[in-house]
Every structure is written in structure tokens, then in C-alpha cells.
Amino acid sequence: MESRTDPLPIAGAWKVVPGSFDDDRGSLHELFHSGLFGAGTGMSWSVQQAICSMSRRSVLRGIRVTTVDGPAKLVSCLRGEVLDVVVDLRLGSPTFSRFHIEHLNEDNRTALYIAPGLGHAFLSLAERTTVLYLLSRPHREGDEHPVHPLDPALAIPWPSDVMPMLSAKDTAAPTASHARAAGLLPDYGECLPLNGSGPARAS
Numbered sequence: 001m002e003s004r005t006d007p008l009p010i011a012g013a014w015k016v017v018p019g020s021f022d023d024d025r026g027s028l029h030e031l032f033h034s035g036l037f038g039a040g041t042g043m044s045w046s047v048q049q050a051i052c053s054m055s056r057r058s059v060l061r062g063i064r065v066t067t068v069d070g071p072a073k074l075v076s077c078l079r080g081e082v083l084d085v086v087v088d089l090r091l092g093s094p095t096f097s098r099f100h101i102e103h104l105n106e107d108n109r110t111a112l113y114i115a116p117g118l119g120h121a122f123l124s125l126a127e128r129t130t131v132l133y134l135l136s137r138p139h140r141e142g143d144e145h146p147v148h149p150l151d152p153a154l155a156i157p158w159p160s161d162v163m164p165m166l167s168a169k170d171t172a173a174p175t176a177s178h179a180r181a182a183g184l185l186p187d188y189g190e191c192l193p194l195n196g197s198g199p200a201r202a203s
Helices: 034-041 176-181 188-194
Strands: 004-007 013-017 020-023 026-029 049-055 060-066 073-079 081-087 099-105 111-114 119-124 129-135 144-146
Touching: 004 034, 013 034, 060 081, 073 081, 073 099, 073 119, 081 111, 081 129, 099 111
Parallel strands: none
Antiparallel strands: 004 013, 013 111, 020 026, 049 129, 060 119, 060 144, 073 111, 073 129, 081 099, 081 119
């Protein structure tokens, strides 16, 4: 039972595919292993806070862009299913404004590691969805800035058969261009040390 960590097309985002053991009693899977994660990404990372969110079907949370000194996060779906999106809104990034989509659910048990500086959002696809966030340090007010998840310039392909339900904060969030003009987006150069480098730098 050994997990695997794969880089995603956006630097600083990694897919963690857990090892698992299943039999007629149920299953056991490894959500996170610091040694294997370090070997796969070249980063040392520890968990200092765990947060659970529970969402009804069609709830859309984010986009939230973490500041450079905010926490890294490992996101997994313990119950139900989400369409999970990582968005690159780091100024100067070669993949600026691009996004990566993964389905996370209780069956595939996949998790996403999201480095500071990246944006994150998810849409709940089940009536009772539980998402777990493991954070590299406790969350503080001001650690993230909202960007509107339905920004037409980003053109994230949310499912057409789901009417997104947003919080008041996310409904009032600026577009990416307005967030950029307001100085709310992080600098890619400052984020580079946080992206990891893969096995070549593993200790």
C-alpha cells in the first residue's frame, strides 16, 4: 500500500494517488505519507491544521488565491464527489490563467496538493459532499483573496447541468483582471521556491 505523487501541468500542483488495501470488510488507504511526498516532489511538508467542509450538490466554493506566505494545502474528498479546479493566477507565470480539473471522490481517493500562490475552487456534485483540507500551517485572515469562479475570461467549463450556488463573498468576488489591477494576485517569481522540483531534489 504505497501512494504516488504526480506533477500536474501547473507548477506547484501535484496529484496524490493513495495506495489502498481492499477486502470484503472494507478498505484502508493512505491519505498522506511525508516521506513519499518528499521523494516525489523534492519538498518537505508537514500538516499543522485539518479542516473539513460539507457541501450540498451544486455548491461552488472559490476561487480562492492563496498568498505567497499562506499555507500549502492537500485537498481530498472523503464523501460524495467534487469537480476540483486549480487555477494559475500568479503574475508572470508561463501558465498564467490556465486551470487543471480533477474529479475527486470517495472511490478514487485522489488528493491534490496546491502550493501557496495558486487558486483553488471546487463544485460539489453530490448532495452530501465532505472535503478535507490538510494545511501546512493554521489558516489566518488575509491568507487568500477571492476571484470570481464564473469569470468569463477564465472560462472554466463548469458542468452545464448544474446551477452553481455561491456564497455572498464569492458572488461579490472580482474578476481576475480586476484582482490584478487591485494588486491582489501573487508574483510567480516569489512563488518559485514553493513549487517543488520532483525526485531530482528529493532528500
